[in-house]
Amino acid sequence: MQDFIIRLIFCILFVAKSQQLPSSLSVVTNSSGLNKDSLTWLNTQNNETTEDLLCGMSEFEEKRFSGHFAPIDEYTWMALLMYEKTAYDFTSVCEGALISKSFVITAAHCLTGSMLQEMGHLMYVRLGEYHVSNDPDCIVEGQFQECTDEIIDVRPKSIIVHPDYKVSNRSLHHDIGLIELNHPVKFSCFIRHISLPTEDSGIMGTSFFESGWGPTDIFNDKTTCVPSPIKLQKKLSYTDHDTCSDAYRSQRVQLTSDQICAVDSSSKGSCSGNVGTPLVQWNKNKSAWMLTGLRSAQYFENGGKPGIYTNVYKYVQWIKTNAQLQ
Numbered sequence: 446m447q448d449f450i451i452r453l454i455f456c457i458l459f460v461a462k463s464q465q466l467p468s469s470l471s472v473v474t475n476s477s478g479l480n481k482d483s484l485t486w487l488n489t490q491n492n493e494t495t496e497d498l499l500c501g502m503s504e505f506e507e508k509r510f511s512g513h514f515a516p517i518d519e520y521t522w523m524a525l526l527m528y529e530k531t532a533y534d535f536t537s538v539c540e541g542a543l544i545s546k547s548f549v550i551t552a553a554h555c556l557t558g559s560m561l562q563e564m565g566h567l568m569y570v571r572l573g574e575y576h577v578s579n580d581p582d583c584i585v586e587g588q589f590q591e592c593t594d595e596i597i598d599v600r601p602k603s604i605i606v607h608p609d610y611k612v613s614n615r616s617l618h619h620d621i622g623l624i625e626l627n628h629p630v631k632f633s634c635f636i637r638h639i640s641l642p643t644e645d646s647g648i649m650g651t652s653f654f655e656s657g658w659g660p661t662d663i664f665n666d667k668t669t670c671v672p673s674p675i676k677l678q679k680k681l682s683y684t685d686h687d688t689c690s691d692a693y694r695s696q697r698v699q700l701t702s703d704q705i706c707a708v709d710s711s712s713k714g715s716c717s718g719n720v721g722t723p724l725v726q727w728n729k730n731k732s733a734w735m736l737t738g739l740r741s742a743q744y745f746e747n748g749g750k751p752g753i754y755t756n757v758y759k760y761v762q763w764i765k766t767n768a769q770l771q
Contacts, residue, residue: 529565
């Protein structure tokens with residue numbers, strides 16, 4: 446119950462910050478004790494807006510990220526892409542991440558080529574989802590009940606695919622794209638963006654996290670992969686390029702520095718995640734989540750092989766330019 450109260454207070458403080466409270470009010474913002482004046486000073490030093498500074502902010506407790514099911518108030522940047530042929534049966538094959546009030550980032554694979562031929566055009570982007578059969582979603586902890594806000598479905602205004610992405614490229618180089626939303630969304634405790642990386646994450650020993658509604662076998666005694674109705678989470682570990690390349694040599698996949706590999710060492714990897722699923726990393730110094738990668742293809746993580754992700758750090762300038770984040 447104590448953990449619940451702490452998360453509730455944190456959420457209230459986040460909403461207060463996002464509404465730009467007067468500077469005369471001193472508001473504790475996170476475990477490091479930053480107040481509003483501190484935020485203003487940091488903005489000046491780093492040339493960041495308050496909105497940029499708050500992106501991905503959360504708290505990190507290892508025990509909250511150790512189970513199959515994601516906490517109801519975490520991974521607030523997660524976006525479900527709903528296509529013409531799947532929009533009404535809640536079957537998602539692609540996901541993405543909210544990076545501002547107006548833009549979602551995902552794999553280019555989700556925005557062009559065979560995906561649209563198979564699924565139809567992208568109808569809308571869903572934000573604030575947890576359990577696809579409930580709206581709103583609620584959980585009970587002790588004597589308290591925590592409920593999400595209503596989900597938000599936003600139609601796309603424009604689609605931007607990286608100019609170097611080639612549908613015919615089996616290795617899926619430059620597999621990254623942006624969705625401009627039809628209107629800006631309002632941030633809340635359950636909907637807010639994630640930070641773009643400020644450094645490359647391709648180092649041994651690095652741990653990542655992934656969340657989403659992709660195929661899983663936890664509902665069928667580990668025998669059949671079915672889409673999860675509930676937002677799941679899992680922890681992954683960095684895999685070096687040589688090991689990853691060896692795993693895909695028979696598929697003739699050629700990796701570049703623009704891609705990163707990670708593996709879920711706790712399972713056999715019989716179920717692959719959705720395309721465009723964000724790979725994220727906790728930054729202790731900033732007390733915030735950073736977007737590291739975007740899953741390239743469903744068939745890549747199969748039989749325990751590492752998953753292949755677009756290395757977001759390599760595309761930060763392109764993202765900022767096209768998502769109007771300069």
